[in-house]
Amino acid sequence: MSLEKPEADEAVVPADDAEDIAALLGENVIGREEHVNAPGFVVRPDAVQDTLSTLKDEAGYDHLSVVTAQEYENRYESIYHLKKYDDPTQEVSVVVPADKENPVSESGAGVFTTADWHEREAYDLVGIDYEGHPDLKRILLPETWQGHPLSMDYDQDQPQVVSLSEHANPLQDDYKDAESDTMFVNIGPHHPATHGVLHLKTTLDGEQVADVESDIGYLHRSEEQMAQNGTYRYQIMPYPDRWDYISAGLLNEYAYARAAEDLADIDVPEYAQVIRTMGAEMCRIAAHMLALATFALDVNGDFTATFMYAINDREQVQNLLEDLTGQRMMFNYFRLGGVVWDLPEPREEFFSKTRDFLDQLPESVEEYHDLLTSNEIFQMRTVDTGILPPEVAKDYGATGPVARGSGVDYDLRRDDPYGYYDELDWDVVTEDGCDNYARLLVRMREVEESAKIIEQCIDLLEDWPDEERTIQANVPRTLRPDDDTEIYRAVEAAKGELGIYMRADGTDKPARFKIRSPCFSNLQTLPEMAQGEYIPDMIAALGSLDIVLGEVDR
């Protein structure tokens, strides 16, 4: 493996101070804003690339989390939320206003490759035109869609026509290159190996992948609109469960709870934080078990033993979660300021059930290692296939097990602590194989770390004095955060950095609700991993990315 690690040139100038950054950006800055999470710099729409590359190269902001686009009464606006992979608490927002009549703004895709998809989404849903973008077209909605649904004058009742052009003839002239003899193959959108409704437009040269383009949006169910229509206090919380629906509900709820609590300045009682942390880690185990199960399916074949074993383990976690929350999958358990109810009675029974599960977990992890990772055939399929070098992973904004499998030591639970994580003893797992095998190993080892966290939470909860079991802070029934406060907050979900941007407008509903989905960014790396590889390796690479389309498309 050729893995030179260019880690020398990071954070050349430790520009922590907003004034330093302002000085660095010079006359590109035309105004200043204050977001709850970070200072915001308003820059000219034609100086985006310059600003981003200055921040990236000279101030070390090497992680473009997300691009948020929104429409105001008098302007359009794109916000580039930047962070550092080394220290995600150092954040900066680059705010780019665009003209109301003719919203054009320079593309940042030349600096951060991940901006490619994020800007396409902004164009698709809000309607900002990014100048210099490599291929600005719709990404989530069908290409024949009329209007931009999150813009102000969109009429939801207008008729739409959607074409079915994807049943293309593989040998059609457009797809066939006479010299290299390539062939076009559609994979999906209902193919079992695509983990949901993903469509891969693949060009093959023999058995090798010459080009692959992901076509997403087959599960774009207007999650952002749904959240913008709901009230902060109760109506939004059920939706996060359905973003990453692999039983990772509590992790997603954590993202919303954290962002909204910081926005409205709500403190969460410690007892509730321990319960949240415990529940979230149970969800992580369930999610990683399914990742393992489906990866085994993709690589080993149809409904094999590993799949059944992993589902069996998931069932046990789901039973625990059901005891805790009353639901198998869509928990709706968090409330702003705490959780909805205390641990189930009798508490001892819940604790002993959880301990039983944790006790048998090392054994079953061992079993997976016997079945999968030490299996020679499996290793041939996964070791050194789907290579994702760390600098490429960073460029695409990859996070979670995908980044950690490439040796990028980035975990928001440790780097930007929330909940009870910083009080507990656990480790961030990284592997530097950069291949499909490393990504699987990260997940399997993370399951063990999660078990450690749960065990410590259980110990804490068992000894928690009766009278101090406050499960919810006192939160007003209707929340109205101050007008024009903006926040971007992220948590470490099962797939990576799940962030939420919210802008309050003084009412009880957010004016803009933007979801930063880890899978959306992770999926972008697929062509990097697949090009030049054999087609089965591409399927393995896709499986090791562990995407969930509900979160990619939102």
Place this chain on the structure above:
Amino acid sequence: MSSDQPFITDDSAVLTETRDARMGAERGDRFNSRLREAFGSSPFILTKFDKFMNWCRGSSMFMLQFGIACCSIEMMHTYAVKHDLDRFGSGVPRASPRQADVMIVPGTIVSKFAPRMKRVYDQMPEPKFVVGMGSCTISGGPFQEGYNVVKGAEEVIPVDIHVPGCPPRPEALVYGVAKLQERIANGEASPVTVKPYELEQFSDLERDELVDHLTDEIDEDDLVMRYNFADSP
């Protein structure tokens, strides 16, 4: 046979003897089931062919293996250990629609996916059945007000059984499939439903402002689906 008389009586002893004589004594008694007793020495039953075919159909169903959204996770749990849908003779997921006769629609259908789902449904051989899983396939569920969401699977394809829930528990899906099997065995067809959204050739669409606007983008013989969201429930 009068109704108060049990179907199996001691009178069948003579038939049993005949049967035993045919099978040979060394076979033991493992063939002496109640069903055998009922049939007597004759290995034949008399029934209508249609009825027999329906019974066969209901007892061996091939599911189309495809997942859409959250419900597909519960669907996987239904297929896998603990719930094991295969116990009911309907747990063989087929990856190709050409080999499947039941389609479980597990999730929200959005504008981009509906034409593909219609296509997949059309590719399944007759007779075919559909189980709608979850609230989204009934009405759009929690996403009903979304700008991109089709308000239920019945807008696109006919549905035999609706399983409500968000998502339904695996037990609920098993119950829904069992109900479907019961219906099939009884020879009941799917209800005729109104399907407002059909795949058509672009040139067959009624000309209006929108269609005129799209003439440059879409080929005349491309298949399209037209959504009239204003008429949706």
